[in-house]
Amino acid sequence: MAAANVKAAPVIGFDRVSLAYGERTIISDLSLDVGRGEIVCIIGPSGCGKTTALRMAGGLVRPSAGAVRLLGEPLTAPRRDVAIVFQDYGKALLPWRTAAANVSLALEAAGTPRAGRDERIRTLLAKVGLTGHEDKYPTEMSGGMQQRIQIARCLAQDPAVLLMDEPFGALDAMTRQGLQDEMLSIVAETGATVFFVTHDLEEAVYLGDRVIGLLPNPGRVGIDLRVDLPRPRNQLETREMPEFLRLRRQLFDFIEKAER
Numbered sequence: 001m002a003a004a005n006v007k008a009a010p011v012i013g014f015d016r017v018s019l020a021y022g023e024r025t026i027i028s029d030l031s032l033d034v035g036r037g038e039i040v041c042i043i044g045p046s047g048c049g050k051t052t053a054l055r056m057a058g059g060l061v062r063p064s065a066g067a068v069r070l071l072g073e074p075l076t077a078p079r080r081d082v083a084i085v086f087q088d089y090g091k092a093l094l095p096w097r098t099a100a101a102n103v104s105l106a107l108e109a110a111g112t113p114r115a116g117r118d119e120r121i122r123t124l125l126a127k128v129g130l131t132g133h134e135d136k137y138p139t140e141m142s143g144g145m146q147q148r149i150q151i152a153r154c155l156a157q158d159p160a161v162l163l164m165d166e167p168f169g170a171l172d173a174m175t176r177q178g179l180q181d182e183m184l185s186i187v188a189e190t191g192a193t194v195f196f197v198t199h200d201l202e203e204a205v206y207l208g209d210r211v212i213g214l215l216p217n218p219g220r221v222g223i224d225l226r227v228d229l230p231r232p233r234n235q236l237e238t239r240e241m242p243e244f245l246r247l248r249r250q251l252f253d254f255i256e257k258a259e260r
């Protein structure tokens with residue numbers, strides 16, 4: 001189904017994209033399409049350009065050559081229907097604002113009338129499992145809870161696209177798995193298209209409809225794997241499936257060669 005969607009309407013399209021900083025080419029001739037509702041995970045060795053590609057999909061960095069398109073239109077600046085979740089939730093949240101007030105930021109920016117905000121904030125915080133924590137400050141909450149606030153704030157934008165840059169990288173294994181599952185159920189509910197950068201190859205297979213591996217110097221597509229694992233996924237059962245193990249092995253082999 002995902003492959004058919006890609007042909008019908010790419011939500012994110014990289015068309016022969018290159019990016020240079022000064023003399024140095026960071027990304028070269030990168031072409032890839034992400035279809036509506038797809039979860040595409042991006043892996044690759046450190047410095048291969050994963051975050052740069054994500055920033056280009058967010059309209060934060062312009063390519064030196066080629067085009068990045070969103071729903072067919074060239075991306076020239078950040079858009080409200082594209083939300084970015086960063087790894088560093090500590091920096092992303094305002095410490096002097098409560099959880100509710102941090103989520104409110106996105107509603108204020110969108111011009112949501114004050115009257116409807118409280119109800120909407122409550123709904124968004126409930127969606128990420130933070131009911132009862134509305135009035136807490138980020139420093140009073142665990143890393144996992146702070147990351148949930150950031151996700152709720154992104155959802156307040158009603159994004160068609162979620163760009164996630166190692167969002168669970170700083171969390172412990174149990175918290176990470178919990179948030180992976182919450183993210184999957186939110187995405188299933190909203191139908192958002194997801195571009196997810198991670199270092200964790202198992203996370204990529206667990207979450208993705210596709211996993212794209214970038215090669216370094218300069219960054220370009222080295223592998224594009226379809227993940228045909230049933231949904232909803234399950235932390236124990238999915239990770240024990242022969243297909244999961246086969247894909248994981250293929251990605252480990254890819255990274256080993258890419259790093260040589």
Ligand SMILES: Nc1ncnc2c1ncn2[C@@H]1O[C@H](COP(=O)(O)OP(=O)(O)OP(=O)(O)O)[C@@H](O)[C@H]1O
Nearest residue numbers: 021026044045046047048049050051052053197199
């Ligand atoms: N603003 C910039 N100016 C110059 N070089 C940059 C800039 N941003 C990124 N780079 C370089 O581009 C390359 C790709 O960086 P990027 O952060 O996209 O890689 P990455 O694959 O996300 O790395 P990691 O896995 O370590 O997070 C790196 O060599 C980085 O030093």
